[in-house]
Amino acid sequence: MQDITAKWAQEIDQHASARETIREERAEWDKERSQWKAERRKRESLPEEQMKLELERKCRELEKEKAEEERKKAGSRWQDPQPDEDCLRPGTRRYTAKLENVPAGYNRMKACQETQAWVNGRWVTPTQCDDGGPFDGVLGTWIVDWDEGDCYSSYFLEKGCYGDPL
Known part of the structure; x- marks a missing residue:
């Protein structure tokens, strides 16, 4: 064991x-x-x-x-936007200006769409951009419907369009 x-x-x-x-x-x-x-x-x-x-x-x-x-x-900037003589509709006017000092090699239409202008007390980008070529340049258009109270042309008044300009 x-x-x-x-x-x-x-x-x-x-x-x-x-x-x-x-x-x-x-x-x-x-x-x-x-x-x-x-x-x-x-x-x-x-x-x-x-x-x-x-x-x-x-x-x-x-x-x-x-x-x-x-x-x-x-360097890109707008010349002073100029109002059209006539109104588009009561209280609304078109402004136009030429874009200047666009650097060589930079896309002119892109510069137009991105560069703001001072119109009636506001910084705004254009409503429309038109490229007129190397001689005419780029033209910006703004449709302004603020601070245009006096924009009542005789055409609208003749058509019966009345409104309070204020």
């Missing part, structure tokens, strides 16, 4: 040693698995980081282009 007990004790020690080896191996595997996961996350995040960097680069380029356009456009 002592032999059996001694053999069991030896087997119990061997099993304990094997369990300890298994625990150590499992700990090593867990450590390797964690490293692999970290490396995979890093590899997977690279395209995302590259996309972020590319997006940031494009944003910087757009800001640079916008700043360049603003710099070019800075």
Whole structure:
């Protein structure tokens, strides 16, 4: 019986040693698995980081282009907008002006659409832009229906259009 007990004790020690080896191996595997996961996350995040960097680069380029356009456009301005003699309708008159100092290489129609003029106490962009070519330039048109209370031509009065100019 002592032999059996001694053999069991030896087997119990061997099993304990094997369990300890298994625990150590499992700990090593867990450590390797964690490293692999970290490396995979890093590899997977690279395209995302590259996309972020590319997006940031494009944003910087757009800001640079916008700043360049603003710099070019800075010289553009309208001559004093002039009102038409007649009204379009009661309380509404058309104003026109020529755009000047458009920098070379800058889109003239874009400058027209983006450059504001001071008309009857307000900064406004043109209602319409017409490009007359290199000699006539760009002409802007504004349809103004504010502060035009005196705009009641005889044509409208003859047609029976009366209104309070104030």
